[in-house]
Each structure stands twice: as C-alpha cells, then as structure tokens.
Amino acid sequence: AQTVTQSQPEMSVQEAETVTLSCTYDTSESDYYLFWYKQPPSRQMILVIRQEAYKQQNATENRFSVNFQKAAKSFSLKISDSQLGDAAMYFCALDGTASKLTFGTGTRLQVTL
C-alpha cells in the first residue's frame, strides 16, 4: 500500500513572502510520480506541479518549486512571492501502484496582506 502524509493542516503566509508545504510518502515502487494539486473554493482540482521519481532535478513551475528528497521520501512545495490567489487547499498525491493516485489530507493555505 502507498501512503501520503501532510502534517500541516493549515499554513499562513504574508503576500509576497515564501511558504513551504510539507509532504512525506511511502511506496514500495521504484518508479512513481508525485503531484501537488491546488483546490480553490470553486472545488476544481488544479495541477500545480509534477515530479517524476527517476529525475533527480527538482521540478519548477514559475513561482512554484519542489524539494524532492527520494531517500527521505519527502516532497515539499515552495511557493515564492505569494499572491492572494494562492489561497486554497493544497494536496500532495502519489501515483506509484497501478496508476492510482493516493492523496494526503491537505493543507489549507491562507494568504494575508
């Protein structure tokens, strides 16, 4: 079985500052993918960033980047220059077994002025 753990139920960041959301996971697979999804109040699941486990280089997408530590099974998301529109639920997810996504419990991010 694969598991994903997000230990921060809520986080807060000031506008223009940087925040890091934590995620740890467990899988017996050697090849897998990790994801961060954003869910705003509209409920839509929006892909933020994706990391392939066989790639050592950390993925980046504009203001979003990850710190992927394969040995430690850690996959944190860094949001730089935070904006009000970044406020949402963020879910970490793992695809490692039979093409099924396993999600963490989520981190609610608040962005303050």
Next chain:
Amino acid sequence: NAGVTQTPKFRVLKTGQSMTLLCAQDMNHEYMYWYRQDPGMGLRLIHYSVGEGTTAKGEVPDGYNVSRLKKQNFLLGLESAAPSQTSVYFCASSWGYGYTFGSGTRLTVV
C-alpha cells in the same frame, strides 16, 4: 474540448434512495476513477477502471457500484444511500501520468 464532465453537480437524497452519478470524458483516456472527498480526509479512491468493461475496488468501495460499458463513461451508483455517503464526489480520467478531474458532485443524504 470539455475534458471530464460530471452530472449532477448537486443532489440531496433521502436515506435509502438510490441514484447514479455520471462521468463522461472526451479525451479517449483508458483509466477512469471515482473519489470521495470528506473534510480532513483528502480524496479517497472508491472504484476505478483500467478500460472499457473493467472495474476494480479502491480504498472505500462499500456501498457503491460502478460500470464502464463505454470507454468515455464511468457511472457510480448508490443502491441505498446512507448519511455516511454525504460527501463531494470527484471523477477523474488519465492516460499515462496525466490526470484530469471533473468539477465534483456535492451529495447530501438526509
């Protein structure tokens, strides 16, 4: 290109009633999934399908049935709704490691 479409978007059921949630995708994806989202628990996999005519159980399958008679459609059925099935339901489809989600169905069982 509509992506993944879920119907209905909202529904209120009485305990014991039955209903079917429809998921349709127009991307020719082989894999389709049904998840439920509850506060503090993230998204949990109910059932999934790896192709037309196939279905398999996920993490929380009890009380639900599914069918995939056509590649583009994945139906989730509740035969006898219970208050514990009050949740937001998401359908998703995938090909490779790219997932597309529907906008969700909020179901309340009273």
